[in-house]
Amino acid sequence: MxxxxxxxxxxxxxxxxxxxxxxxxxxxxxxxxxxxxxxxxxxxxxxxxxxxxxxxxxxxxxxxxxxxAIAILSRGYKRKTTGFLLSTGDTRVEDMGDEPYQLKSKFPKVAVAVDADRRNGIAQLKINVHPxxxxxxxxxxxxxxxxxxxxxxxxxxxxxxxxxxxxxxxxxxxxxxxxxxxxxxxxxxxxxxxxxxxxxxxxxxxxxxxxxxxxxxxxYNKQLKGNRIYLHELRGKHVTLVTGIANPDPLLQFLKKEGLVFEHLKFNDHHFFSDKELNLLRKKDCILTTEKDYVRLKSHLDNLHFIEVSHxxxxxxxxxxxxxxxxxxxxx
CATH class of the missing domain: 3.40.50 (Rossmann fold)
Incomplete structure (x- = not known):
C-alpha cells in the first residue's frame, strides 16, 4: 500500500x-x-x-x-435523471438519488430538489417553493x-x-x-x-x-425501522449487514459493542444493487442495513431492517x- x-x-x-x-x-x-x-x-x-x-x-x-420553510438542494449523485427535479409523491429513488430520496421520505413537508447546477437549482426553488x-x-x-x-x-x-x-x-x-x-x-x-x-x-x-x-x-437508534424490532432482538440470529456507504466502520464498531455477530457485505457508496446481488440477499435470514441503503433495497426485499443514525x-x-x-x- x-x-x-x-x-x-x-x-x-x-x-x-x-x-x-x-x-x-x-x-x-x-x-x-x-x-x-x-x-x-x-x-x-x-x-x-x-x-x-x-x-x-x-x-x-x-x-x-x-x-x-425549508428546502433542500442536492446534486443527486448517481440518479438516473438530469437537470432540475423537485421531488413529488411519485418520485422514485432512481430519479433523485438515495440521499435526497431518504431526506424527502423522512421529512415529507420539506421541499427536496436535485440539480448539479446549484445556481439553477436555487433559482428554481425560489420560483417554485419560496423557501x-x-x-x-x-x-x-x-x-x-x-x-x-x-x-x-x-x-x-x-x-x-x-x-x-x-x-x-x-x-x-x-x-x-x-x-x-x-x-x-x-x-x-x-x-x-x-x-x-x-x-x-x-x-x-x-x-x-x-x-x-x-x-x-x-x-444509533436501537429501535430498528422497516420491520420494527429492537436491536437486541437480533442477538443470536444469522444477521447479514449490508452497507453501501463511504465509511461503515463506526457502525461496525457500534454493532459489535451491542453484542451482534454478523457477516458484512460491503458495497461502494451509493451502490445500486443488481438482480444477481438482490437474489443473493433474498436468501439471507435477516438483513440489517443503513437508512441510505434501505431506500434502495426496500422495494426488493422483505427480510430487511435499517438502523437510523443522527448527529x-x-x-x-x-x-x-x-x-x-x-x-x-x-x-x-
Whole structure:
C-alpha cells in the first residue's frame, strides 16, 4: 500500500495544483461566485465521503423546521435523471438519488430538489417553493454559489488537516479553504471525548477568530425501522449487514459493542444493487442495513431492517449550534 501511495504522489501534486489554481480564480474574481437573496446554508467537506453530511442536513431540518420553510438542494449523485427535479409523491429513488430520496421520505413537508447546477437549482426553488432557507447538501466545493452560512465537516479519525490530496489521500479541496467556513464540526467523535483532546484538535485545525469548532458523535437508534424490532432482538440470529456507504466502520464498531455477530457485505457508496446481488440477499435470514441503503433495497426485499443514525452534540455545543443558526436566520 505504501508503494502504491508513493507512485500516486505525483498525481496528487498535480491534482492539488489544479484545485489551488481553481480556488484562486474564484478568489480573484476570474470565476464568478453568486450570492442569492434567499438564505442558504451549505453543508460540505474537503474530502470525499464519510463525514456525515446527510445526518447534518437532518439535524438542520429538525432545528429549523418549526420556524422556517425549508428546502433542500442536492446534486443527486448517481440518479438516473438530469437537470432540475423537485421531488413529488411519485418520485422514485432512481430519479433523485438515495440521499435526497431518504431526506424527502423522512421529512415529507420539506421541499427536496436535485440539480448539479446549484445556481439553477436555487433559482428554481425560489420560483417554485419560496423557501425561507435552502440547505445546500455537499456544496462546500461548489464555489459558483456564495452561501450565507457554511458548515464544514471533518471526521474525527480523518481530520482534513492531517489528510492529503486524491488519489494518495482523500482530500478533494485545498485545506486552506476551511477559512470560508463559519462553523467547523468534527464528526464521529467518541461520545466521551475529553476537553484536553478537543483542545488538541482545535490547535491542529487552527480556526479563524470568527469560526466555531464543535464536536459531535453519532447516535444509533436501537429501535430498528422497516420491520420494527429492537436491536437486541437480533442477538443470536444469522444477521447479514449490508452497507453501501463511504465509511461503515463506526457502525461496525457500534454493532459489535451491542453484542451482534454478523457477516458484512460491503458495497461502494451509493451502490445500486443488481438482480444477481438482490437474489443473493433474498436468501439471507435477516438483513440489517443503513437508512441510505434501505431506500434502495426496500422495494426488493422483505427480510430487511435499517438502523437510523443522527448527529449528537453535548449540551454546550448544541446550544452554540442553535444560537449560530438562529442568529444567521435573523439577519436581514
Amino acid at each position: 505504501q508503494v502504491i501511495r508513493k507512485l500516486l504522489l505525483p498525481i496528487s501534486f498535480i491534482y492539488g495544483l489544479i484545485v489551488f489554481i481553481r480556488n484562486k480564480c474564484f478568489d480573484f474574481g476570474i470565476f464568478s461566485s453568486k450570492t442569492f437573496a434567499v438564505k442558504t446554508i451549505c453543508v460540505g467537506n474537503l474530502s470525499v465521503g464519510g463525514t456525515g453530511k446527510t445526518p447534518m442536513i437532518e439535524l438542520l431540518v429538525r432545528t429549523l423546521q418549526d420556524n422556517y 425561507d432557507v435552502i440547505l445546500l447538501d455537499d456544496a462546500f466545493q461548489h464555489r459558483k454559489v456564495n452561501p450565507g452560512f457554511s458548515i464544514l465537516l471533518t471526521a474525527y479519525d480523518n481530520l482534513y488537516v492531517e489528510d492529503w490530496y486524491l488519489p494518495t489521500g482523500s482530500l478533494r479541496d485545498n485545506k486552506g479553504e476551511a477559512k470560508r467556513a463559519h462553523m467547523i464540526v468534527v464528526t464521529k467523535c467518541p461520545a466521551n471525548l475529553s476537553e484536553h483532546e478537543k483542545d488538541a484538535i482545535r490547535s491542529k485545525i487552527g480556526p479563524k477568530i470568527n469560526q466555531q469548532v464543535l464536536f459531535g458523535h453519532l447516535s 449528537t452534540f453535548n449540551i454546550q455545543d448544541n446550544e452554540l449550534f442553535q444560537k449560530e443558526l438562529y442568529n444567521f436566520m435573523k439577519l436581514n
